[in-house]
Structures are given as structure tokens and as C-alpha cells.
Amino acid sequence: MFVGTHPTFIGGIKTTTVFGWRVALVTLQRAVMVLMLALVVVALGSLVLLITDPALPPLPLVFKAVSAFGTAGFSVNSTPRLSPAGLVVVTTLMFLGRVGFLPRLLAFAHRHTARVRHPEKASLMVG
Incomplete structure (x- = not known):
């Protein structure tokens, strides 16, 4: 529920399967x-909930905190007993x-650009 959702599903950390590719x-x-x-x-x-x-x-x-972040909806009957601050x-x-x-927060991170850029490998039609 925390990791393992597909990019088209909702909530949690998205995963994508890559076969035969090198990850940069x-x-x-x-x-x-x-x-x-x-x-x-x-x-x-979790710390705020404990407080x-x-x-x-x-x-x-x-x-409950992990389930909420993953938007899985699982509970161990603790939701009805949460305080209003806990519900927030x-x-x-x-x-x-x-x-x-x-990921959007990371998009604003400083990006390091390489000074030398090598051309990517491509299959060319010969003949």
C-alpha cells in the first residue's frame, strides 16, 4: 500500500517495470x-498522530498513517477514535x-547539466 502501485492507479509511491532498459x-x-x-x-x-x-x-x-499516505483505506478500527486533530x-x-x-517538489530541485553530451545510440537504416 506504500510502495507498489502502478502509475495509473491512485496513491502511494508509483512503480514502473522496465525490461531490457538501463536506468540512468x-x-x-x-x-x-x-x-x-x-x-x-x-x-x-505518525509522530503527530502519536502526539x-x-x-x-x-x-x-x-x-493508519501509512495507509492514509498510500490512500489504501485500510484501518484497524482506529479512525472513529481519532481526535479532530488526528483526523486532520x-x-x-x-x-x-x-x-x-x-515528484513535483523534486522538479524544483537544482538540476546539474552536463557540459559534454554524448549522442544517444540509435538504430539507423542502412542501404
Whole structure:
């Protein structure tokens, strides 16, 4: 529910299967950055849930935060017992997971352009 959704589905960190292709280092770095930012968002959401609802057990709250970010809709019957602040946190996690702000945030990151650009390999028609 956190990782493994297809790009056409909703919520969570998107995955794409690539057969016979080499993944560029920049793409790999961006993927790791998206994963790290998603983990930070879920950890912060879990921490806020633990602070706003200290009477509830911690494991269901963390499960709820991961489920909300992945927009999976799973719950361990903890949603009805959340405080209003906890409901706002869950709603925010659901919105952030659905909109996918992480790749858009990375789009504003500084891009390093190579000084030398090698032509890409292409198959040419000969004859």
C-alpha cells in the first residue's frame, strides 16, 4: 500500500517495470529521494498522530498513517477514535499521498547539466 502501485492507479509511491532498459543514475537518485521524502512524511505524520492521540496504541496509528499516505483505506478500527486533530493529520496524509507532491517538489530541485553530451545510440537504416 506504500510502495507498489502502478502509475495509473491512485496513491502511494508509483512503480514502473522496465525490461531490457538501463536506468540512468539521475533517475535512480530521484527515486531514492522520493522514497526518503515519503518516509519522512509518513514518520512525521505518525509522530503527530502519536502526539494528538496518546490514548490509542501506537502500532494502529502508524498503520493508519501509512495507509492514509498510500490512500489504501485500510484501518484497524482506529479512525472513529481519532481526535479532530488526528483526523486532520490523516486527511492531510491522504491528500499528499494522492496528489503526489514529492515528484513535483523534486522538479524544483537544482538540476546539474552536463557540459559534454554524448549522442544517444540509435538504430539507423542502412542501404
